[in-house]
Amino acid sequence: MAAYTDNEMMALAAGRFIRNGDIVFAGTGVSMLAATAAKRIYAPKAVVFFETGGIDPSLEEIPMAVADPRIMYGTCLNSGLIEAFSIVGHRKLHTIAFLGAAQVDKYGNLNTTVIGDYHKPKTRFSGSGGACDVASLASGVITFMQHQKRRFVEKLDYLTSVGWYKGGDSRRRLGLPRGGALAVVTNLGVMKFHETTREMYLAEYYPGITVDKIVENTGFLVDTSRAVEAAPPTPEELRILREEVDPQKLIL
Amino acid sequence: MGMYPEIDDKLLSLEEAVGRFIKNGSQIAIGGFTVTRNPMALAYEIVRQGIKDIHLVCHSHGQALDILIGAGCVSRLEIAYGGNGRYAPTCIRFKKAIQRGEIQFEDYSNYQMSLRFFAGSLGIPFIPTKSGLGSDLIDIEGFLPEIRKEEKVASKKYVVTQNPFNGEDDKVLLLPALNPDVAIMHAQYVGEDGTVRIKGLTFADMEQAKSADVVIVTCEEIVPRSFIRLDPDQNSLPPFFVDAIVKVPYGAHPTAVYTYYDYDPKHLNLYKKVAEDDKAFKVYLDEWVYGVRSHQEYLEKVGNTALFQIKANPILGYAVGLDRK
Numbered sequence: 001m002a003a004y005t006d007n008e009m010m011a012l013a014a015g016r017f018i019r020n021g022d023i024v025f026a027g028t029g030v031s032m033l034a035a036t037a038a039k040r041i042y043a044p045k046a047v048v049f050f051e052t053g054g055i056d057p058s059l060e061e062i063p064m065a066v067a068d069p070r071i072m073y074g075t076c077l078n079s080g081l082i083e084a085f086s087i088v089g090h091r092k093l094h095t096i097a098f099l100g101a102a103q104v105d106k107y108g109n110l111n112t113t114v115i116g117d118y119h120k121p122k123t124r125f126s127g128s129g130g131a132c133d134v135a136s137l138a139s140g141v142i143t144f145m146q147h148q149k150r151r152f153v154e155k156l157d158y159l160t161s162v163g164w165y166k167g168g169d170s171r172r173r174l175g176l177p178r179g180g181a182l183a184v185v186t187n188l189g190v191m192k193f194h195e196t197t198r199e200m201y202l203a204e205y206y207p208g209i210t211v212d213k214i215v216e217n218t219g220f221l222v223d224t225s226r227a228v229e230a231a232p233p234t235p236e237e238l239r240i241l242r243e244e245v246d247p248q249k250l251i252l
Numbered sequence: 253m254g255m256y257p258e259i260d261d262k263l264l265s266l267e268e269a270v271g272r273f274i275k276n277g278s279q280i281a282i283g284g285f286t287v288t289r290n291p292m293a294l295a296y297e298i299v300r301q302g303i304k305d306i307h308l309v310c311h312s313h314g315q316a317l318d319i320l321i322g323a324g325c326v327s328r329l330e331i332a333y334g335g336n337g338r339y340a341p342t343c344i345r346f347k348k349a350i351q352r353g354e355i356q357f358e359d360y361s362n363y364q365m366s367l368r369f370f371a372g373s374l375g376i377p378f379i380p381t382k383s384g385l386g387s388d389l390i391d392i393e394g395f396l397p398e399i400r401k402e403e404k405v406a407s408k409k410y411v412v413t414q415n416p417f418n419g420e421d422d423k424v425l426l427l428p429a430l431n432p433d434v435a436i437m438h439a440q441y442v443g444e445d446g447t448v449r450i451k452g453l454t455f456a457d458m459e460q461a462k463s464a465d466v467v468i469v470t471c472e473e474i475v476p477r478s479f480i481r482l483d484p485d486q487n488s489l490p491p492f493f494v495d496a497i498v499k500v501p502y503g504a505h506p507t508a509v510y511t512y513y514d515y516d517p518k519h520l521n522l523y524k525k526v527a528e529d530d531k532a533f534k535v536y537l538d539e540w541v542y543g544v545r546s547h548q549e550y551l552e553k554v555g556n557t558a559l560f561q562i563k564a565n566p567i568l569g570y571a572v573g574l575d576r577k
Contacts, residue, residue, distance in 0.1 A: 028335075028337065028338075028341075029338075029341075051362060052285055052453050052455055053453045053454065053455065054453055060568075061570070061572070061573075064287075064337045064338045064576060065286045065287045065288075065314075065335075065336070065337030065338075066285075066286070066312075067284070067285035067286045067287055067288040067289075067312070067453065067455070067508075068287060068288070068337070068508070068515075068570075069288060069452060069508045069509075069510045069511075069514060069564065069569045069570040070569075070570050071453075072452035072453055072510050072569050073568050073569045073570070078452055078453050078454075079453070079454070080366075080453065080454040080455050080456055080457070080458070080459075081311060081362055081363065081366040081455055081456045082363070082366050082367065082370060082456065082459065085362075085363040085366070085383070089382070089383075113359060113388070118388070118392050118394070119353075119394070120351075120353050121350065121351060122351075123347075123351070124342065124346075124347045124350040124351050125341075125342050125347075126333045126334055126335035126341060126342045126343070127331060127332055127333045127334060127359050128332050128333060128359060128360070128361040128362070128387075128389060129311075129312050129332055129333035129335070129361070129362050130312075130332075130333075130361065130362040130363060131361070132361040132363075132364075132383060132384050132387050132389055133361045133362060133363035133364070133383045133384075135387075136382055136383040136384060136385060136387075137363075137382065137383055158388045158392070159386070159387050159388040159391075160387060160388065160389070161387065162385070162386040162387050165386050171386070173421075174385045174386040174423065175382060175385045175421075175422060175423030175424065176382060176385055176386070248576065248577075250338065250576060250577065
């Protein structure tokens with residue numbers, strides 16, 4: 001078995017969710033890697049696009065921000081933010097968004113704004129950017145997280161982006177008819193959400209990671225009865241990631 | 253008469269443009285997005301002129317935001333995101349200013365801020381969206397009530413209401429329009445007739461420009477009327493929206509300008525290091541902003557070698573193989 005890093009496993013685990021025809025919204029960091037990998041490995045007919053307005057760029061070099069000039073070349077269209085968000089929420093499109101966050105709760109709601117009090121925070125983060133928007137409007141959200149107790153919390157310090165809100169059909173009752181949290185992909189495994197209660201459960205643990213370790217690192221009770229071991233990356237998947245997606249090792 | 257008679261009255265120096273249009277307390281929208289097309293030459297000039305109490309309104313911003321906050325020019329901020337890619341996942345002086353309680357701030361999202369500029373450009377007082385329902389963006393206000401009584405500050409952050417058309421339970425969020433005093437932006441081309449052309453992504457620059465009372469555009473080149481009117485499909489703003497034009501090559505350095513130059517990893521890494529430390533940051537400002545008299549002098553400090561390294565392949569739009577670590 002080939003050795004691989006957390007970021008490689010995370011990018012591939014998330015990439016496996018993408019199907020041909022999906023419109024994939026990528027943020028920065030691992031999310032960029034996963035979107036590029038998904039298109040190169042699993043779903044060549046998926047379209048990667050960015051909230052800044054770059055639609056289907058050739059991505060010959062990996063961008064390191066969503067406004068990177070590398071997302072402006074080889075696109076079908078260079079537009080702007082309003083056009084990009086009209087795609088995210090478009091009724092005819094199946095749009096999947098990759099996000100990152102500082103905190104997540106058991107319903108997949110995300111915090112990317114502050115730790116501590118909003119007005120005088122202990123730590124200030126970048127803020128919503130387009131995260132709140134895609135969480136509201138996309139068909140589904142996949143979030144990347146470091147799997148730590150302080151990040152998987154009972155109560156968020158600030159709810160930046162709505163997942164399943166308070167569970168059940170509460171998201172729909174908010175006035176958000178579609179979308180919701182699909183999965184949380186971490187450095188230990190893949191979490192999904194129960195079909196009716198919308199509570200997070202453990203779906204997959206990575207090779208070499210125990211279920212106990214994941215439970216220990218989650219700040220709320222999590223159902224593990226459906227957990228299976230994730231397939232490790234194949235040598236070909238790793239080759240594509242390393243040689244084609246991020247040869248400069250900017251993210252990997 | 254100068255070289256460009258059609259825009260003679262608008263063609264200004266950086267000093268003139270900032271001096272004439274930007275005042276203490278101005279509400280300013282900045283064009284560009286994180287690492288691209290920040291109007292840096294204008295931001296540096298604002299710092300040099302010692303403008304205070306700026307009310308900044310932006311979606312996702314990076315270097316210009318961080319310089320203006322770091323230099324103490326900003327007292328209020330409405331923002332969706334402060335970050336500079338891998339060089340600053342959260343903009344450093346922005347982060348410090350908020351953690352230290354030095355500025356008043358309020359969070360929105362990218363789409364919301366873009367829609368607010370759009371509403372302002374259309375002359376409508378608010379605009380509905382579904383984006384943000386259920387989030388703390390709605391539930392937690394940043395500004396104090398007394399600020400909300402001021403002109404150009406919305407009396408409420410948001411209103412959640414029912415869709416008035418279908419009579420069912422269908423909530424929407426109403427966002428207040430924005431009409432900033434000034435929009436500042438950097439473009440690749442301005443025609444000698446005043447037409448603006450932004451190449452690559454336009455972000456929300458056009459909405460910002462059309463929502464503002466005054467628009468200042470810096471550009472890489474002033475190009476002939478015959479060129480800019482040959483392919484008008486590519487143009488971004490008609491001349492009558494623009495109040496001031498300043499030709500500033502490399503006017504967005506260290507951020508990128510598609511087809512001209514990439515972001516400058518060396519400078520952004522230097523910035524990342526100094527921004528973490530108050531003293532080092534002050535020295536940086538003294539050296540790179542206060543200590544130079546013009547953008548030309550700033551570029552001489554950056555140096556030809558660095559500028560050559562970030563020179564974009566004009567076809568691909570970025571510097572191929574640039575060491576971006």
